[in-house]
Amino acid sequence: MRKEVKDNETKTKIINAARKLFSEKGFDGVSMEDIAQASGVRKSLIYYYFPSKEVLFEEIWINVIDELENDIFSEIEGESNITRVIKKLIKKYIEFVMNKSEISKLIARERMNVLDGDNQMGNAKLKYVGLMKKIENVFEKGKQEDVLNDIEPSAATEMISAVDSIHKKSVLKNIEEFLMRVILKEKVEH
Amino acid sequence: MRKEVKDNETKTKIINAARKLFSEKGFDGVSMEDIAQASGVRKSLIYYYFPSKEVLFEEIWINVIDELENDIFSEIEGESNITRVIKKLIKKYIEFVMNKSEISKLIARERMNVLDGDNQMGNAKLKYVGLMKKIENVFEKGKQEDVLNDIEPSAATEMISAVDSIHKKSVLKNIEEFLMRVILKEKVEH
DNA sequence: GTAAAATTTGACCGAACGGTCAGTAAAATT
DNA sequence: AATTTTACTGACCGTTCGGTCAAATTTTAC
Numbered sequence: 001m002r003k004e005v006k007d008n009e010t011k012t013k014i015i016n017a018a019r020k021l022f023s024e025k026g027f028d029g030v031s032m033e034d035i036a037q038a039s040g041v042r043k044s045l046i047y048y049y050f051p052s053k054e055v056l057f058e059e060i061w062i063n064v065i066d067e068l069e070n071d072i073f074s075e076i077e078g079e080s081n082i083t084r085v086i087k088k089l090i091k092k093y094i095e096f097v098m099n100k101s102e103i104s105k106l107i108a109r110e111r112m113n114v115l116d117g118d119n120q121m122g123n124a125k126l127k128y129v130g131l132m133k134k135i136e137n138v139f140e141k142g143k144q145e146d147v148l149n150d151i152e153p154s155a156a157t158e159m160i161s162a163v164d165s166i167h168k169k170s171v172l173k174n175i176e177e178f179l180m181r182v183i184l185k186e187k188v189e190h
Numbered sequence: 191m192r193k194e195v196k197d198n199e200t201k202t203k204i205i206n207a208a209r210k211l212f213s214e215k216g217f218d219g220v221s222m223e224d225i226a227q228a229s230g231v232r233k234s235l236i237y238y239y240f241p242s243k244e245v246l247f248e249e250i251w252i253n254v255i256d257e258l259e260n261d262i263f264s265e266i267e268g269e270s271n272i273t274r275v276i277k278k279l280i281k282k283y284i285e286f287v288m289n290k291s292e293i294s295k296l297i298a299r300e301r302m303n304v305l306d307g308d309n310q311m312g313n314a315k316l317k318y319v320g321l322m323k324k325i326e327n328v329f330e331k332g333k334q335e336d337v338l339n340d341i342e343p344s345a346a347t348e349m350i351s352a353v354d355s356i357h358k359k360s361v362l363k364n365i366e367e368f369l370m371r372v373i374l375k376e377k378v379e380h
Numbered sequence: 381g382t383a384a385a386a387t388t389t390g391a392c393c394g395a396a397c398g399g400t401c402a403g404t405a406a407a408a409t410t
Numbered sequence: 411a412a413t414t415t416t417a418c419t420g421a422c423c424g425t426t427c428g429g430t431c432a433a434a435t436t437t438t439a440c
Contacts, residue, residue: 028218155361165355171345182372
C-alpha cells in the first residue's frame with residue numbers, strides 16, 4: 001500500500017512538472033533538464049520512467065485530452081434532450097478553457113504538431129481526433145433532430161476547438177453565449 | 191542597380207526559407223542550420239544579415255502581420271458603411287487564412303510566445319496587439335452605430351483571431367457566414 | 381536480517397545548438 | 411588600376427541537448 005503511493009509520487013511529479021513547462025514554453029522549448037529540475041529529480045530518473053521525451057509528452061497529451069473528454073461527456077451523459085446536450089457541451093468546453101488554463105494552453109500550443117507531425121506520436125493524434133469526432137457526433141445528432149441553425153457539424157466542432165487559442169480569457173463567457181445563440185435554433189435564455 | 195537587386199535577393203531567400211520553416215515547425219523547432227540549408231547559404235551568412243535568430247524571427251513576424259493588416263484594411267479603406275466594413279473585414283480575414291496558410295500557421299503557432307514571452311520581442315508583440323486593436327476599433331464603431339448583435343467588440347475580435355487555429359480549412363467558408371450572421375444585426379444575403 | 385528488486389544518482393556520451401571571426405572573393409569606389 | 415567595402419565562407423567556440431549506463435541507495439519480499 002505504501003509502495004504504491006510512493007511509486008506514483010515520483011512519476012506524478014515528473015508528469016506534473018513537464019505538463020506545466022510544456023504548457024508554458026511548448027514541447028521544443030523545454031529541455032529534459034528543465035523538467036528534471038522542476039520535478040526535483042535527476043534527468044536520468046526521467047529516463048527510468050519514460051523511454052524518451054516524446055513518450056513523456058504523449059502520455060501527458062493523452063491524459064489531458066482524457067480530462068477534457070471526461071469534463072464534457074460526464075456532464076452530458078444522462079441528458080437525452082439534444083438541445084440541452086449541445087448547450088452543456090459548449091458550456092463545459094468554455095469552462096474548461098477558463099478554469100484549466102494550463103491544459104488548454106498546452107492543447108492550443110501543441111495541437112498543430114500533434115495533428116501535422118510525423119507518425120511518432122500517432123496515439124496522441126488518434127486521441128485528439130477521436131475526441132473531436134465525438135464532439136462532432138453530438139452536433140450531427142443535433143442536425144438530425146433539426147435543432148442546429150444551418151451550420152455544419154464539423155464547422156461547429158472547429159469553432160469550439162479554436163476557443164483554446166483565445167488569448168483574452170475575459171471574453172469567454174460572451175463567446176459562450178455567442179456560440180449557443182448561433183449554433184442552436186432555440187433562443188437562449190439567461 | 192544590379193547590387194541593389196542582389197542584396198535583396200540573399201536576404202529575401204533567408205527570410206522566405208525561415209518563414210516557411212517557422213510555419214512548419216515553430217521557432218524552437220527550427221535551427222539556424224536548417225534555415226541555412228533551406229536558403230542555400232551558409233549559416234554564418236545569416237548572421238551577416240541578422241544579428242540573431244530572434245531578430246530574424248521578429249522581422250518575419252512584423253512582415254506577416256503587416257501583410258495581414260494590408261490585406262484587410264486596404265479592402266475596407268474606402269468603405270463608409272459600417273456593416274459593409276465589418277463584412278469585408280470578416281471576409282478578408284477568412285480568405286487570408288484560407289489562401290495564405292503558411293502565414294496563418296505561423297501566426298497560430300507563435301502568437302502565444304509573442305504575447306506571453308519576455309520583452310525580447312517587444313516589437314513583435316506591439317505589432318500584433320496593434321492590429322488586434324485596429325480590428326477591435328472597427329467593431330467598436332459597429333457597436334456605436336448599433337449594427338452589432340449584442341456581442342462585445344473584444345469578443346468579436348478574439349473570435350476572428352482564433353480562426354487561424356482551425357485545422358480543417360474546408361469549414362472556413364461556413365464559419366465566415368456563421369460569424370457574419372451572429373456579429374451583425376442585419377440579415378446576411380448570399 | 382539478508383538478498384533481491386526497484387529506484388535513484390552522477391558521470392558521461394556524441395550530436396546539435398546559437399553564435400563568432402579571420403580570411404577570401406567579388407563588387408564598389410576612388 | 412589600386413583600394414575599400416561588401417558579401418560570403420569554413421572552421422571554430424562553449425553550451426545545451428536527448429539520452430546511456432554502472433554504481434549507489436532505498437525498498438521490498440522472504
